[in-house]
Amino acid sequence: MPVLAIPDEYAALTDALRDFVDREARPLEEAHAQELQETGHITGAVELRRGLRKKSAAAGFYQLFMPEEVGGGGIGYLGMALAYEAVAATGSYLAGGGGLLPNVEGPTPVLLDCNPEQRARYLDPTMRAERESAFALTEPEAGSDATKIKTRAVRNGDTFVVNGRKHFITHGAYADYVLLFAVTDPEKGAQGGITCFLVDTDTPGFTVARKQQTMYDDHQAELVFEDMAVPESQILGREGYGFYSAMKWINGGRIQIAAAAVGIADMLLAKMTEYAKQREAFGKPIGKNQYVQGHIVDSLVELEQARYLTYVAADTIDNGGDGRMWAAKAKYVASEMVGRVADRAIQVYGGNGYMTEMGIERHARMVRAMRLYEGTSEILKTNIAKGLGL
16 A cells, blocks of 8 residues: 555644644533543533534534535545544544534535525535534334335325334434435335435424433434425435435545544553553553553554554545445444454553543443444445455
8 A cells, every 4th residue: 555645734634623622622621520520421512512513613624524615625535534533532522523523413415415495404504503413314123224214205295294213313312403214115115215305303293202322422312203294395315315315425424433433542542551651560660561561552553554544545535446445444444443442441541441530431432332333343344345246
């Protein structure tokens, strides 16, 4: 693989993002430092992140990865990777998770299918962080195989009547609108039978059934649709081709996760290295112990491998390479890597690492989900194998 040259403007961008974290996110976290230390969470984080998003949008960061023709920064995949890595490496609780750069609530290429009226109502305010979305695809019986969704949208004149249930919908309880994927032609299925609708969350028949508590947070929700009437004008893109719209962001989402995993691992490596130098046992720093050194060195080399793969994957996609294959490789390697690094960090810290006050266990819980969303590690390996002709 060629050695990548990082453009100077990307280095300036990552510096600016770190400055934003220090200027806008850190003071908020310091005001809630005791709660974060004791519980690993901040009460009111949803609203605090909303405020950060608006400041990020005003600074031009939040819409960086959207095309210039819709008001974005036109930054490619490599720039995206560097940006998400830089923010994740700060370890900021509030800047991550969509606080500075968009997560599921923000602008994605899926919204480029908006017609002019939809753009004014959905895309433009989302770019300004004035409206927030959620991606409503997953169902209780359709996870990795999203083509098996059962939520139905039945045409009744120029309106569709929607019935069904979605779960594990990140930001679903807080969104202003959702990108809802429903079956409009059961016989065609994913080959022309799944339609994406833009649905405001105050639409009659739309209910947030419950928040779903995970090992890290309660940002997932179960959504229920009961005889919900949606006008034909709310179709995003072409009727029946919603699944193709859904796939528009799959490569970007996977590169984003890979880069964030690299950034978190970098932060954890720095913390465990410094701790190993300072913490003493049996009359010497624990970093002099070969077993501790092994945890740190293994983490270092695995991190560097994942970082290089992520950069090469992003650069290759920018230059017209096989995005599905490269994004799958980067996400698989980086998400598996960061889990091992987080576990080693706890081991280096010992009992202290298991306590919330050190802030290490919080990251270990958070990164566990990276091996699940946007394609499980098993699904990604299957995709890679197919790319090899297996």
